[in-house]
Amino acid sequence: MSVLVEKADLSLKYTGHYNEVKDLLFEGSSHVLNAQRNKAFQDFVMQGIPTRKNENYKYTNLQPQFLPEYKFIHQREEVEADLNEVFRCDVPQLNTHLTLLINGWYYQKNKEAELPEGVILGSLEEIANTNPELIEKYYAQIAKTEEDPLVALNTAFAKDGYFLYVPKNVTIEKPLQLINLLQSNKDTFATQRNLIVVESGASLQLLLCNHTLDLNTYLSNSVTEIFVGENAHFDYYTLQNEHNKATSLNSVFIQQERDSTATTHTSSLHGGLIRNNLKFILNGENAESNMYGMSFIDKKQHVDNFTQVIHAQPHCQSNQLYKNVLNDQSTGAFAGRIHVMRDAQKTNAFQRNNNLLLTDAATMQTKPQLIIDADDVKCSHGATVGQIDEEALFYLRARGIGEDKARLMMMNAFAHEVVQEIKIEALRERIDDLVDKRLKGEVARCHECAYNCEC
């Protein structure tokens, strides 16, 4: 009974909040964003904050994460990013353009990145106001508010994030880097809305780093819609490195046209609760999608990767490889849904999820789901949950390698398959190093953020 009341209260809290701040949300926003708000909010009210009863959130109960009294940021705040802090970060030493977002908002003092002609990278709020025609066609087209409560809530609250536009046949040689910082003086709820349009024949690599800069409790709910045009190439790397009091909810939607290739690569190194929703829509023939993910979690951390691949057209290929290393009492989940539609003949769809449990207390849930409506397709999926191979461990020790080191080698070996899919060499080396540190129990920080506390 009391649980029910609390649940109702929690949804009411967000409903009340929306009505209270509605004017702020509409104020200063483009009609493109505002046009979606009320419907999005209705869709959120209908679905509520997800509990385990929601089939798609079976392994992650988000209710407790929505409970704290958060500060919301519905209007741009004047903030100073401590750039010294950030530039001490090792990742920016990569050969990358560097752009910051703070609590979901595009940082106004970002240096203008040197980008090829015609490429636009900037604040979604700003560009939606100045050039709504660039955004209108895409906004809220593949992130459907009626299909997911987090998307609905994001769309209701959305004001800013980044917008990236790469025109036809333009190649961006240097990988772009975006850093999402959570930085506040209070427990904070961050909303971030992003849009990426890669036109036909264009090509780029994007690296996203999510960090917390202080020890406040955070909930970040981001939605990213990505459109990859004909024969375009897009690589999307994410490095998640937040502290134990951070909840990171990320929904990424990618629609691909014919002959395009899109790859996502997600490294979850640290975080209290991480939920990654990833949906690929293969909307043109001969497109290729790759999804790689790895996580290293301990204490009471929780990581849940939820993928959906919609094969809507023939002759496409999708590959998924997710690996998790779970220590202490951490919990993990992977659910991967592949839907091959009736016309999608000659589809190749592969999925694999391997998990390494380092303790008896750690648990992993893994659930593949294939829905196949075409007859000439090749699909496979496989999942394993296991411990370190004791035979292999003994082999290493019998050659004089100490037990701890031998375990570390085995864990690195386990992750290696995913690490090696990182095509940016400097990033691969960096992540390799971070993974090694993480597995050694050292603080694998990219900058001086303070998650090495016992929180």
Added chain:
Amino acid sequence: MLIIKDLYVSVEGMEILKGINLKVKPGEIHAIMGPNGSGKSTLANVLAGKEEYEVTSGEVTYTGEDLLEMSPEDRAREGLFLSFQYPVEIPGVPMVNFLKTSINEQRKYRGQEELTAGEFLKYMREKMELVDMHTKLTNRSVNEGFSGGEKKKNEIFQMALLEPKLAILDETDSGLDIDALKTVARGVNTLRSPENATIVVTHYQRLLDYIIPDYVHVLYQGKIVKSAGKELALELEEKGYDWIKKEMAV
């Protein structure tokens, strides 16, 4: 160097070794022969420190120390080497990385400078030549996709790199053609010195044409039932193990 006294070993509650006694001195080569299932690999694994084998009584002294008290890695660092009957594949651990770590962990233990990447590669190449090891194998993960014979060769390659005091070769000859067999023998014979000893576990006498043992022991049903000089191997070859079994039954 190695003294085994009245060693009893069980696996999963089943007694497998039933009172083994063996003395190995520096410079010696001992062959342990015996039919399948008699406990040869059990003995080899117990000496290397495999935990699932429970020593119920007896003692083992190695270079004056209680071997059974030592961790597997310390046994290796003290110069004990087991060439596994079934070497395990370890995908994701590159051979070169594994070998370098192994050597440097051992060097560190002995208070020696670790080898740099350059020094290691040079040393590795030398040893590759000795046992005819191909780069197509050293470029892979440990034993990954190796054929049976390549796995055995890899064991000998590691032995050559680590230069152990006491090497125990568990059926390193099985599944090898005559050339590979000669390579294995060359590896062992090159290592041979007045300070080092080798225990060759085999159930064919074939290998013993190339590695001449000082002693031959027959292990049968968990006991050493016969020990003699190298001529015992020939006798076994001629008469087969049935001869031992019959003799035991009497």
